[in-house]
Amino acid sequence: MPKTPPQCPMDSILRLLMGPWTTYIIWVLSDQGPQRFGALKRAVPGISTRMLTERLRMLQGAGVIWREQEQTIPPAVTYGLTSRGNDLRGVLDTLGHIAERWKDEGVFAEDELGTV
Amino acid sequence: MPKTPPQCPMDSILRLLMGPWTTYIIWVLSDQGPQRFGALKRAVPGISTRMLTERLRMLQGAGVIWREQEQTIPPAVTYGLTSRGNDLRGVLDTLGHIAERWKDEGVFAEDELGTV
DNA sequence: TAAAGTAGGAACGGAAAAGTAACTGCCTAT
DNA sequence: ATAGGCAGTTACTTTTCCGTTCCTACTTTA
Numbered sequence: 314m315p316k317t318p319p320q321c322p323m324d325s326i327l328r329l330l331m332g333p334w335t336t337y338i339i340w341v342l343s344d345q346g347p348q349r350f351g352a353l354k355r356a357v358p359g360i361s362t363r364m365l366t367e368r369l370r371m372l373q374g375a376g377v378i379w380r381e382q383e384q385t386i387p388p389a390v391t392y393g394l395t396s397r398g399n400d401l402r403g404v405l406d407t408l409g410h411i412a413e414r415w416k417d418e419g420v421f422a423e424d425e426l427g428t429v
Numbered sequence: 430m431p432k433t434p435p436q437c438p439m440d441s442i443l444r445l446l447m448g449p450w451t452t453y454i455i456w457v458l459s460d461q462g463p464q465r466f467g468a469l470k471r472a473v474p475g476i477s478t479r480m481l482t483e484r485l486r487m488l489q490g491a492g493v494i495w496r497e498q499e500q501t502i503p504p505a506v507t508y509g510l511t512s513r514g515n516d517l518r519g520v521l522d523t524l525g526h527i528a529e530r531w532k533d534e535g536v537f538a539e540d541e542l543g544t545v
Numbered sequence: 546t547a548a549a550g551t552a553g554g555a556a557c558g559g560a561a562a563a564g565t566a567a568c569t570g571c572c573t574a575t
Numbered sequence: 576a577t578a579g580g581c582a583g584t585t586a587c588t589t590t591t592c593c594g595t596t597c598c599t600a601c602t603t604t605a
Contacts, residue, residue, distance in 0.1 A: 479553090
């Protein structure tokens, strides 16, 4: 029994975006432009290096971000959004608007049982 | 240290959509119209009643779906999308298109290391 | 009379995700 | 000489999720 219906690529893309930090990382890269590893870590408060590395690898593997390593001696690695990343930008933006509207309506408060 | 930056409602909404089945349920409800519990379970192959119940409660709590219970003796419960659910529909639709395009490009295949 | 369907609820258990901490090698600044 | 930053990696531990199984109460059908 496949736990993810394979005919639905939605699931794959959601699996990609799902992690607790993923969209935040994309957001930072889209809002503040390409960033180095350390800067990203500082921009996403509370994330561990482990998670950040993993997410970046994942996003890179999907071609959502690029990675540019300068072979200087303290190696400088910069990450930025690819065109695919920008595809996501629009969706995330829309979703962000919806989220804000919902927040104003109190959806994420504690409990809201008004049968809309 | 808050593990989810609270100023970002995006995270809440993603947390809502994230589950492996959530978007699929919304998809079914948007594609096939309001459905009863059993029908939904049949439409989402492989989901357990536990998961389905939990997701439905969650979505209902967020006002994304409505729940209508008829007090007949084998109780008939029907679920459908609210206006908020339809908000999501558009986003999911866009995301679906992106996902399909990416799939055609082989993003979700095994490995794709072309530095785009 | 027994089985099955309706819409779930409660409990248990394994697996996967995520956080923590320690370590790398090299260089720069103190 | 040593501490700290860069960009991670590895191991360990915890937590959380998710599936499975069993249960409800009632009715209809075989």
